[in-house]
Amino acid sequence: MNYFFQLVISGIVVGSIYALSGLGFVLIYKSSRVLNIAHGQIIAAGAFITYALTVWVDIPIYISFPMSMVLTFFLAMSVERVFLRRLIGEPIISVIMVTIGLMSILDGLIYLTPFGSENFSFPPFLPTTPISVAGVSVSWTQMVGVVITFTLIGAFSWFFKKSTVGISMRAVSDDQMASMSIGISVPRVFGLAWATAGLSAAAAGGIIGNITGLNFETLHAFGIIVFPVVILGGLDSILGAVVAGIIMGLVQQFASGYLDGNWGLSGTGEVMPYIILLVILLFKPHGLFGIHEIERV
Amino acid sequence: MKKKSMIGWMSLLVAVTMLTLPVQSLAGKVYKLGLSLAITGPTSDAGNPYSKGVEDYFNFVNDTKILGDDKIECTIRDDQYNNDVTKRNFEDFISQGIVFYLNYSTGSTLALKKDFEEEKMAVIPASFHAGNLIDSHYIFLPIASYSTQAIGLGEYIVKNHKGGTPKVAMFIHPSAFGRGPVEDLQKAVAAGLKMEIVEVVEHGKDLDNTAMLQRLLSKGVQYVISQTVQSPVATMLKDASGLGLVAKSFGEAGKITFLGCHYTGGNDLIALAGASAENFYWTTSYIVTNEPSPGATAQLELAKKYNRDEKAANSHNYTNGMMVAQVATEVIKRAKAAGKEITKVTLYEELQAMNGDKAFSPGTTVGPVTYSKTDHTGVDTLQLYVVGGGVFKSVGTPFIPVFAEKIK
Numbered sequence: 001m002n003y004f005f006q007l008v009i010s011g012i013v014v015g016s017i018y019a020l021s022g023l024g025f026v027l028i029y030k031s032s033r034v035l036n037i038a039h040g041q042i043i044a045a046g047a048f049i050t051y052a053l054t055v056w057v058d059i060p061i062y063i064s065f066p067m068s069m070v071l072t073f074f075l076a077m078s079v080e081r082v083f084l085r086r087l088i089g090e091p092i093i094s095v096i097m098v099t100i101g102l103m104s105i106l107d108g109l110i111y112l113t114p115f116g117s118e119n120f121s122f123p124p125f126l127p128t129t130p131i132s133v134a135g136v137s138v139s140w141t142q143m144v145g146v147v148i149t150f151t152l153i154g155a156f157s158w159f160f161k162k163s164t165v166g167i168s169m170r171a172v173s174d175d176q177m178a179s180m181s182i183g184i185s186v187p188r189v190f191g192l193a194w195a196t197a198g199l200s201a202a203a204a205g206g207i208i209g210n211i212t213g214l215n216f217e218t219l220h221a222f223g224i225i226v227f228p229v230v231i232l233g234g235l236d237s238i239l240g241a242v243v244a245g246i247i248m249g250l251v252q253q254f255a256s257g258y259l260d261g262n263w264g265l266s267g268t269g270e271v272m273p274y275i276i277l278l279v280i281l282l283f284k285p286h287g288l289f290g291i292h293e294i295e296r297v
Numbered sequence: 298m299k300k301k302s303m304i305g306w307m308s309l310l311v312a313v314t315m316l317t318l319p320v321q322s323l324a325g326k327v328y329k330l331g332l333s334l335a336i337t338g339p340t341s342d343a344g345n346p347y348s349k350g351v352e353d354y355f356n357f358v359n360d361t362k363i364l365g366d367d368k369i370e371c372t373i374r375d376d377q378y379n380n381d382v383t384k385r386n387f388e389d390f391i392s393q394g395i396v397f398y399l400n401y402s403t404g405s406t407l408a409l410k411k412d413f414e415e416e417k418m419a420v421i422p423a424s425f426h427a428g429n430l431i432d433s434h435y436i437f438l439p440i441a442s443y444s445t446q447a448i449g450l451g452e453y454i455v456k457n458h459k460g461g462t463p464k465v466a467m468f469i470h471p472s473a474f475g476r477g478p479v480e481d482l483q484k485a486v487a488a489g490l491k492m493e494i495v496e497v498v499e500h501g502k503d504l505d506n507t508a509m510l511q512r513l514l515s516k517g518v519q520y521v522i523s524q525t526v527q528s529p530v531a532t533m534l535k536d537a538s539g540l541g542l543v544a545k546s547f548g549e550a551g552k553i554t555f556l557g558c559h560y561t562g563g564n565d566l567i568a569l570a571g572a573s574a575e576n577f578y579w580t581t582s583y584i585v586t587n588e589p590s591p592g593a594t595a596q597l598e599l600a601k602k603y604n605r606d607e608k609a610a611n612s613h614n615y616t617n618g619m620m621v622a623q624v625a626t627e628v629i630k631r632a633k634a635a636g637k638e639i640t641k642v643t644l645y646e647e648l649q650a651m652n653g654d655k656a657f658s659p660g661t662t663v664g665p666v667t668y669s670k671t672d673h674t675g676v677d678t679l680q681l682y683v684v685g686g687g688v689f690k691s692v693g694t695p696f697i698p699v700f701a702e703k704i705k
Contacts, residue, residue, distance in 0.1 A: 117341040118345075217341075
């Protein structure tokens with residue numbers, strides 16, 4: 001029974017990190033209907049900035065971590081300003097193609113730094129002995145990761161529901177022309193969407209980097225790994241990202257835990273989330289919490 | 298007047314030609330080589346220092362006139378771990394007239410096997426996949442294959458395990474690179490290597506290995522042999538270390554001893570896993586720079602000469618790149634000494650003649666490089682290392698796995 005509960009806890013931990021990683025996709029899509037293919041590179045950039053501030057500038061990690069979130073906030077905002085602002089009003093496919101180009105540019109820039117082809121790890125700052133209750137363990141890094149994830153997700157949910165800026169962002173997502181007609185600055189909203197996505201990506205990068213070590217390939221792969229999570233949850237739903245993240249985390253852990261090593265199976269944790277995704281999308285094509293828009297002609 | 302001027306110009310042209318001819322013949326020959334690898338993109342953490350090792354050694358050969366007035370011109374191209382780009386690079390190198398080719402990944406080596414056969418081009422890849430040698434006459438592994446490495450680790454487990462039959466799990470990359478040694482280790486077990494392979498785990502981008510480690514422990518697994526790259530091993534070691542599952546001494550009861558093949562270890566593993574890498578056992582045919590040896594001194598001096606940083610200088614991938622460049626240089630040197638013209642044919646012949654009293658000791662490996670018509674594996678010898686105090690230290694002396702030969 002302990003094993004079962006261990007899988008549940010591990011699934012929730014992994015799933016919440018997926019949710020945080022996927023949040024950036026949702027934030028941008030929610031306000032601009034754009035899929036940011038370069039999200040993984042921003043996750044990696046956030047992790048590297050945290051490392052550089054912690055190790056090279058010698059700033060304690062509890063300060064360097066929020067600092068890197070702020071820096072990535074502005075970095076993502078600049079990216080939007082330079083590359084995407086002039087595409088407002090252009091077909092979505094053009095904007096997505098630009099994000100693919102952006103991915104290559106960010107890749108190239110990171111390869112110019114030592115982070116592109118070297119490995120690093122954060123200096124230990126949390127107890128190494130995991131938290132264990134009744135034989136179920138979770139590491140301090142993961143625990144802190146979960147707390148940060150839920151704090152950020154709570155904050156973003158509040159922001160979109162209650163704050164004026166958040167409501168403006170939702171309005172832009174709903175109808176750009178109508179939003180402009182009531183005085184909302186669409187370019188400013190887009191910039192903010194990218195900036196907040198950058199902020200969440202830096203948080204995700206910092207957490208993943210602490211768990212896996214800092215390897216560029218591993219970090220930017222999370223931009224793709226969380227893709228089924230946001231599709232399942234619904235591309236424009238923060239709650240969807242959380243629920244889908246946890247579902248995916250649990251499915252992955254249970255598949256690895258109960259299927260791998262039996263009947264000659266291996267690597268099922270990688271495949272099962274996609275099978276579940278396909279099955280759910282058959283019944284809910286817009287994802288679990290995605291908005292189904294009906295257009296009247 | 299016109300005629301006089303014409304004669305003047307002609308005389309000048311003849312004089313210039315006469316003067317430059319001896320200079321040209323003194324300049325020596327240029328031997329073209331090619332290397333395509335991932336300097337950026339996936340696995341560039343290995344490819345980048347590897348390319349530096351190759352580049353520095355060939356520069357050293359030219360600067361110190363190891364080949365006299367002749368020079369090696371090795372074009373190094375980044376393929377970003379993309380087989381299509383590797384193929385394009387190789388074809389381009391062929392059109393430039395290369396006499397020797399250095400390749401990189403398992404995937405591209407398998408994909409280009411037929412091209413190497415068609416071009417009759419001797420190739421040394423950075424991949425030690427045993428499958429590279431199947432149906433191939435032109436691929437030469439620089440060191441013992443991943444299969445031999447895994448079997449070597451298995452033999453060490455069997456030799457040093459206390460109690461009954463040791464229970465082993467394999468932790469592998471989900472690719473031909475990772476799966477390669479599984480079947481061969483199973484064959485070794487069938488041939489009498491007294492251990493039980495309980496489970497083969499194909500990893501993904503795992504953020505948590507707690508459940509997997511607990512499952513292995515519940516099945517009585519005491520040893521995990523990894524055949525993958527450093528990052529997933531580092532995550533597993535961090536989880537195992539947090540749970541207190543890492544054996545402090547080899548085969549400690551109730552704990553797991555972690556071991557791995559060439560690309561799981563080296564300083565990159567320590568950089569990723571930090572203190573969790575302690576007591577990780579690793580095998581390769583290369584020397585390490587933190588242990589004094591003539592090869593280590595030569596490597597560090599080479600890296601210093603060409604202004605490489607500490608990380609590159611001490612990387613086992615730099616050693617790897619340097620070693621293949623040493624082998625390529627040696628075959629050119631031998632062909633020259635034998636008075637042969639340097640072509641892909643003569644270099645292929647020299648490579649296959651590298652055995653017996655013609656075995657080559659580059660100093661960067663723990664044993665000699667030997668090739669023959671029937672043996673395309675360079676260094677057969679392996680060395681076991683263990684992480685202690687943040688560095689890899691030798692355990693015992695170099696050895697050749699017995700079962701690797703038995704299952705052939």
